[in-house]
Amino acid sequence: MRYVIIGASAAGINGAENLRRLDKESEIVLISEDDKVYSRCILHHYISSKRDVEELNFVDPDFFEKNKINWIKGKKVISLLDEKKEIILSDGEIIKFDKVLIASGSSPFIPPIENLRGKKNVVGLKSLIDCEKIIELAKISKNILVVGAGLIGMDAVVGLLHFKNNDLKISLVEMSDRLLPLQLDKKASITYEKKLQENKVELILNSKVLKANLSKDEPDKIESILLEEGIVIPTDLIVVATGIRANVDFLKDSNVEVDKLGLVLNEKGETNIKDIYGAGDVSGRGPIWSKAVKESIVATSNMAGVHRVMDDFFVCKSTMNFFNIPTLSLGNMNDCLNNTELKIDILEDDKGNYKKIMHKDGYIYGAIIQGDLSYSGILTQLIKADIDILKVKKPIFSIDYSDFFRIKKDLEFEF
Template identity: 30%
Template sequence: MKYVIIGASAAGLATAESIRKNDAKGEITIITREDYLPYSRPSISYYLKGKVTQSDMLLRKPRFYKSNSINVVTGAEVKAIDTEKKLVKAGRKSYPYDKLCLATGSKPFIPPMKNVDKKENVFTFLDFASAKAVKEYANKDTRAVVIGGGLIGMKAAEGLSKVCKSVDVIEFAPRILPSILDEKSAKSVKKYIEKEGGIKFHLEDTIVEAKSSGKRIKSVILKSGRELKCDLLVVAVGVRPETSLAENAGLEVNRGIITDTATMQTSNKDIYACGDCCVSRDMLDGSSKIIALWPNAVEQGIVAGSQMSGGAEKIEKSYSVNAIDFYGFRICTCGLINASGEKYTDKVRINGDEYKRLIFEGNRLVGFVLINSSTNAGIYTSLISNRVDLDTVQGDIMDNPSLLMFDKATRTTKLTGSEQGVRL
């Protein structure tokens, strides 16, 4: 069997490893447009602030690929997929496949901004190449501006604050990290980051144009009319699934690549997809969405690789989960944190820098936001994942829950993940 995987981040590597577990002899080829072996994308902000080196970021040592007979083709842009001849065309080479997996990830979204395009001091912040370019450009005299106060923009801002003279963050929403924080928690996180990082925020605003000198931006003009000096601009407004190859190959696409969400098989029986490029079904509300998160990409890659090589792994549960920190401020979120409507309720507890918000649908936990209060994140996640009926709970889970709060059946078959259970 010949297996080809397009994309070499979390999903692509997980696919290759899963294939090799089932098929010891099949030919596995990973093709990536990047010039590097698979690496940890979440680490690029740590690289920017000097906490890790390039070699530290590698997901596997180079010898791993040799010992497992996995051929990684770097610096190769895939131009087309010929589904009739079953060929992947990259540069002047073609790679035949019996089974193909698209792990093409996402690409930065660049909003229209007058006089910004093609300036040499404008960067994105989605991969190692962009992080490396930012690091080489920034210095102690740099006045940096980041447009986008989401996860990518905030990690870029944190890294830049370690090396730059000043950092301004512009966010269109009324709060930072709008996808993972509610209004109350966002205020406390913003206040902490302002204090620890010296970052200045401009909420409910955006860039409308830039002033430049030659090929460089010198300042940006905001919708509010404010002008900010700018030596370096990072555009981190958001990402879009990379679906062009899938569309051109005739696969079903609707925002992301459409798959059988249990097996990751696309509309073509010999092509699979996984990671940020494809649509997932959220187990908590049944919605179809892009769940662009590392754990989700890995799980989908494992399943895709298994299915491609004759295995039986399937996706059982998909939902959003995040764990991230800013200047030591730990944030854990999971599930439907922005749920609204009469069927949802929540409970909030604030104690100094600790913030805990639990979201419920009837008598089940469906989401949480934990700030500096992540001790019980594992139990809360298990309650969500296993849709545990909270009528089985003794006490209030807003306190410090333990397994002993649950009846034996719940402990053994749901919270521990074992039908036989463990002694508690």
């Protein structure tokens, strides 16, 4: 049996490790365009020089040897032929497979704004190559603009603060009324807004980029950005963090089903074609590290004949620690805030600790825990054990771990 895995990141690496654990004998081939293994979640530490490439690596130095994985690195898959069970690489090499895991992740999406795409001082943030370009340009910039204040945009700003000096101005534009609109409400956002202010980052909320103005001397370079309100922001570097798109181009000659978000998978990680599986960002659904890992373990278990399904997973679950202020967010905050039927419980203190749970009919739809995260374990337990929170007779924020020993068979709490 030959397993092939496409991608060497959260899903590909964890999937390969799980396959080897379950199947000691079969051949495992891992192909990736990346020639290094690194965590994208800490790329901002690379931009800020806090970590070097080795310190971004999340596997042991002997990972491939120990797990007997043949890693074909620095090569791109350009086609997958499902009927022939073949993968074609950019250099023309053909790799045969018996079963394949597609873990090719996603790439930054540069929106179709006038003059923006393809310009030499426009960068997305997804890879080490992007970081190198950002660092190189940041060193010679007087003005930097980050577009999009989601997790990636915020990471970019935090990383770029390293280059901050009196001459450099960093601006952040976001079309929502708050930072991290999928993760935070306005109150939790303000905590980070204040920190941006302290660090002299210009924050422009409720605003959209309308057009990029090109340099007269270098027409492939942008010199300023025009916002909807007519504001013009001069810029030497534009980091675009306005979303991602699944890496599925190489599937266009295959019968593997792809929808407008990405690869279509069932709860076992199977595609519509036998022996072809997928995991992680390539599905275009819930692009977070922990989900990619879990999906890869589910998919590769099924590849090895061990039945597993994705269960009880909050698609939107993020933790962040910008400016050393930790926050856990569960659920899609945009959806939660627009849902007027949700009931809200809040607990806050004057030390900046903030807890909010949004629920309906006993079911938790979303939550924010900022500052002291000690409650997050309890919250995760409540969700995992499918507790009907209406049957909890204690105030929701007073529950502690000992209470979980008092759950009755029907999952009601007993006090």
